Amino acid sequence: MDREKQYSTPIDVRFSDFDLFGHINSAVYFTYLETARIKLFRDVFHELTAKGVYVVVGKAECEYKLPIVLTDTVVVTLWVSRLGDASFDLSYKIHNNAEKTFALAKTTMVCFDTASNKTIAVPEQLKNLV
Amino acid sequence: MDREKQYSTPIDVRFSDFDLFGHINSAVYFTYLETARIKLFRDVFHELTAKGVYVVVGKAECEYKLPIVLTDTVVVTLWVSRLGDASFDLSYKIHNNAEKTFALAKTTMVCFDTASNKTIAVPEQLKNLV
Amino acid sequence: MDREKQYSTPIDVRFSDFDLFGHINSAVYFTYLETARIKLFRDVFHELTAKGVYVVVGKAECEYKLPIVLTDTVVVTLWVSRLGDASFDLSYKIHNNAEKTFALAKTTMVCFDTASNKTIAVPEQLKNLV
């Protein structure tokens, strides 16, 4: 674990992210994960998309620890927790940059080639990034 | 007005459309307009998109009359209120199929040709539809 | 499995649910789960909320099988796959009412009492419903 590079990105919480109960809607957490993921991989994602390779979510999971309320600061920290040949895992912690952990999450990412319509091996430029 | 054809579509309100105050978020009303508009024009929009013609919103406005709460039924009724050469207006009423009018709205629609990168005259197939 | 009652609800897919690639955004799947869940539990959720008991998502996971595109019909089928004392699991299948399975998902639901600020046992009225 100690060799893993971690990347943090602040989330600009929107008023419309809150539900009737005054909490961030549970589905919106996955939008926050996406925001952090895309910030990290942005350039490589663009390069790959231009070549017809999509990096898509194969599986996603989130464990909710504490509700996020209007006064909370929100940060997503992510790291590559598994780097396989055909897929890789990103792990995430949604927190307030202090003592509060709002959620722990993981997504399994798969690379998909639109020309062959098949999943492909994780490209080197993605492996090198992290 | 009496010659105008009106089209109504029920809206499947989502839990995440509600805000902290228990009301549908004001921006979401425009998503409801879009939903009703796309249902009406769906086939023509697809045909036009396939030809590289996008029908886009040039202007949108909404007057809010009553908040929409969790127990409300929501319907959008729309009609073409102006049909010009270069654009047309859609008018909308968001209501509960009974005495409540939640909002009145209007969008000016413009047809855009992606090949020439210019706005074009409203296609006949759109004019014929309404 | 064969004794489980299953509940299906059609999803009104919105134009804004689609991403740049023409697929339903992966985070939106969780909104579809929520929509189906709330339709099933609506009355009981309201009753419990009125008593200060929130039924919240403790954990959520989704396995993506096939992208959902503009021409797809979307249905969520859900069932209670585990009914414990302190929590219960809902399992979901997102499909097109025919041969396509878009995703399989699960949420662990926890009951939370706002008065004591603690999780509580799953209320009988919820157990009886399913």
Added chain:
Amino acid sequence: MDREKQYSTPIDVRFSDFDLFGHINSAVYFTYLETARIKLFRDVFHELTAKGVYVVVGKAECEYKLPIVLTDTVVVTLWVSRLGDASFDLSYKIHNNAEKTFALAKTTMVCFDTASNKTIAVPEQLKNLV
């Protein structure tokens, strides 16, 4: 006009804000207006909400000038363009901090007292802010 104070806020555009055509969805522009408005009025809004006074949108309009694409920077600049007794107008420019103007917009804001269930005069603390 030259005496008006203007307030600018950068918008953290989300991947899910983009539609099938690669443009920010037209309804999402109103979410950007809301984000900018709430940032400016945040403290006063909280104070008023605590007293049972909601500042709500009575009318909203947006004129779309240019599509927003993935590589664009987005900023909302807003100012009070009318300050009446019973309502006030906010005007907005959505732009890229350079030569591109994506949209011009306006919202009429109304103050609503939840105790009396009536609209009330614009509170002094709001008038003083701008």
